[in-house]
Amino acid sequence: MGQDLSLRSLLSATLLPPNEARILLAHLLDKHYQLSRSALLAHDDMELNAQAFEDWKFIESKRLEGEPIAYLIGKRGFHNIELKVAPGVLIPRPETELLVDIGLCEIKRIAKETGAAKVLDLGTGSGAIALAIAHEAPSAIVTATDLSSEALAIAMANAKRLGLDSRVQFTQGNWYDALNDKTLFDIILSNPPYIANQDIHLTQGDLRFEPISALTDHASGLTCLEIIISQASKYLKPGGLIAVEHGFDQSEAVEKLMSDSKFFDINKGLDLAGKSRTVTARKVHS
Structure with missing residues (x-):
């Protein structure tokens, strides 16, 4: 039989x-x-x-x-879009949708006051944040950067598949080094590597299979956040918004980085478990 x-x-x-x-x-x-x-x-x-x-x-x-389901089936749903994912990019997670919601709220505010918002997504990975925003806010002018050519290839393939390739400009480089002009943005969003080197979580679950450079800065977990926050003023319009994702225990440290960089209106955002996972702040008006 x-x-x-x-x-x-x-x-x-x-x-x-x-x-x-x-x-x-x-x-x-x-x-x-x-x-x-x-x-x-x-x-x-x-x-x-x-x-x-x-x-x-x-x-x-x-x-x-233990290989992640998202890699095995090659896709992951994220904020009303479906993204192609592969081992060269971080798997988009629900908490990162907080950044999209923050960005969309600010885009709506700007649309009522001055028109189209210019949005920068630093370290785009699969393109999750940039493409979710472009999908929901057709008027937004979106730029997405990443150091990894593999990640950018996946992000651009996602943009094309979603019909958003004409709506998002992708550029390669390390954080702000990817920007080759003096464009000022209304909104800067980023989900950078923030897990500290040697953190036990790097050896557990899906993280074992994800690109290490997208997870940890190989240091304290705060070095990428420090670069992004300390240099943001040069790329933000007066009153512009910056929002970053961080680890569940890094809220106070990130708020201090914002304060040290002379930002105001500093606020934390909570995930569905009630833990602080984002910090937002604004550039002072000149």
Whole structure:
């Protein structure tokens, strides 16, 4: 008697949590049969063909080894858009959507007062922040930078797939070094590497598989934030807004960096767990 390759049997036999197994099987159904995730419920007696089953065993084993689901299926949802992701970029996370919401709120305010807002996304990675803003705010003029050519290639591919490639300018370089003109921005947003070197979290969960340069500054966790904040005034319009993401225990340190750099109206933003994950501030009016 042959092996039972039905979806029901595979879901029953796997050591993966049921929700993870369903996500991975849905990905294979789309890849091999162009079937939606609903097929898991409507056709759970359906059997995978030999190639699809081989792919299932491979992707199942990779997940059991801890490889992130987003890398295995090659995509991740983020603030009303879907992004292509690969091991060369950080996997977008829900807390980073806070920066998008902050940016969109400021864009709306500016639209009522002066018109189109100029937005800078420093360290764009997959393009998550820049593309989510361009998608939601068609009037915004968005620039996105990254030091990694691999990350920029993924971000630009995402922009093209989403039909936003004419709306976002991508440029390569280390933070503000990527900017080759004297453009002043209304809004600067950044989710930089902020995990301290040797932090135990770098050896746990999804972080083990993500690009180390996107996670840690190989120092205190504050050096990239310090560069971004200390130099921001040169690139912000008077009254312009800067918003950065930081670690769950870095709020006070980041607020001090903002204060030391002569910003005002300094505020923290909380994630869904009630922890401070962003700090916003404004450049003084000259």
